[in-house]
Amino acid sequence: MKINRIFLSLAACVLTAGAAVVFTGCGEVKRGEYTKGTAAVFCDDGFKNILDEEIQAFEFSYKDAHILPFYTSEQACIDSLLADKCQSIIITRDFTKEERAHCKSVNKRIVRSNCIAVDAVAMIVNKDNPVSALSMDEIGKILRGELTHWNQLAGNDTTAIKVVFDAEGSSTVSYMRDRFLPAGKKITDFIKPYAQQSNADVFDVVKKDPDALGIISVSWLGNDLSVAQNVPMEQRMKDYANENDSINTDLTEEVNIIKVSNPTADNDFSPVAYKPYQLYINSGEYPLFRKVWMISTASNSTVLHSFYTFVTGFVGQKIIIKSGIMPYHVNSRVVELVK
Numbered sequence: 001m002k003i004n005r006i007f008l009s010l011a012a013c014v015l016t017a018g019a020a021v022v023f024t025g026c027g028e029v030k031r032g033e034y035t036k037g038t039a040a041v042f043c044d045d046g047f048k049n050i051l052d053e054e055i056q057a058f059e060f061s062y063k064d065a066h067i068l069p070f071y072t073s074e075q076a077c078i079d080s081l082l083a084d085k086c087q088s089i090i091i092t093r094d095f096t097k098e099e100r101a102h103c104k105s106v107n108k109r110i111v112r113s114n115c116i117a118v119d120a121v122a123m124i125v126n127k128d129n130p131v132s133a134l135s136m137d138e139i140g141k142i143l144r145g146e147l148t149h150w151n152q153l154a155g156n157d158t159t160a161i162k163v164v165f166d167a168e169g170s171s172t173v174s175y176m177r178d179r180f181l182p183a184g185k186k187i188t189d190f191i192k193p194y195a196q197q198s199n200a201d202v203f204d205v206v207k208k209d210p211d212a213l214g215i216i217s218v219s220w221l222g223n224d225l226s227v228a229q230n231v232p233m234e235q236r237m238k239d240y241a242n243e244n245d246s247i248n249t250d251l252t253e254e255v256n257i258i259k260v261s262n263p264t265a266d267n268d269f270s271p272v273a274y275k276p277y278q279l280y281i282n283s284g285e286y287p288l289f290r291k292v293w294m295i296s297t298a299s300n301s302t303v304l305h306s307f308y309t310f311v312t313g314f315v316g317q318k319i320i321i322k323s324g325i326m327p328y329h330v331n332s333r334v335v336e337l338v339k
Contacts, residue, residue, distance in 0.1 A: 035306050044092065054316055057315060116292055120288055122216050172215055278325070
């Protein structure tokens with residue numbers, strides 16, 4: 001059996017978008033330089049697994065530095081930064097010119113932003129659900145209330161499709177709304193989704209309920225990062241420092257991950273459906289992808305800016321690879337290996 005494997009090589013230096021900043025040491029923080037103290041980062045819940053590992057690696061490297069994560073909705077992250085209640089957030093869009101101007105004029109802070117990853121939104125179902133693939137058109141019809149029961153897709157199950165999201169205001173809800181609904185409309189204008197408190201809750205609901213269709217960040221589905229967390233941090237850091245690596249991240253088998261097709265003129269209306277593996281996120285063949293941004297207003301002489309530099313540097317990007325999504329600054333080539 002031939003297995004596609006993606007070989008990844010991180011860019012030598014990470015460039016900051018939206019600000020003319022050059023980091024010394026290609027994203028490395030000089031030991032002892034602004035790595036003492038405590039700071040907070042607000043993050044969309046969809047990226048909790050990634051940020052937890054980034055913090056552990058950073059604090060392992062810099063013993064006197066402490067990062068406190070706050071996991072909330074994407075909108076709450078944005079509101080907190082605009083209100084100067086925090087100085088660093090992780091969300092799925094860059095700041096606008098108006099938001100940057102607000103931070104500069106009202107908060108007296110300069111916004112730095114960097115695209116750190118390309119994430120995918122995954123559709124998951126219970127192991128007993130026979131549905132294995134959906135087209136973009138079918139997903140849109142589900143969210144608009146035009147497809148309401150499982151037997152309209154596959155099998156004989158006449159029960160209603162229970163669409164399960166994380167919290168209202170999350171990046172996942174915003175992405176699916178903007179991708180599939182008319183401008184100005186909300187998902188609740190068409191269906192009554194089952195809102196949870198977190199991506200972890202969505203995962204748990206789908207594991208238990210055969211009628212649930214979970215919509216979740218794919219970074220919650222990768223096995224490699226969870227397996228890595230059972231390895232001592234010293235060994236993990238050696239792995240993260242490896243400049244030559246091949247990645248074929250396994251996705252969880254606790255739920256079924258739906259393949260998604262997107263027949264368009266650009267792909268000759270191909271009906272082939274893809275799972276959200278890194279290979280297909282990288283190629284764009286898996287259509288439900290989005291960028292992840294780290295945005296900071298912290299000044300250079302702070303531990304928070306050092307953490308920003310760490311996440312956007314080599315080791316920080318390598319951790320993102322392990323999560324099952326794509327680091328933004330990456331060169332790749334795909335080969336076929338015989339397993």
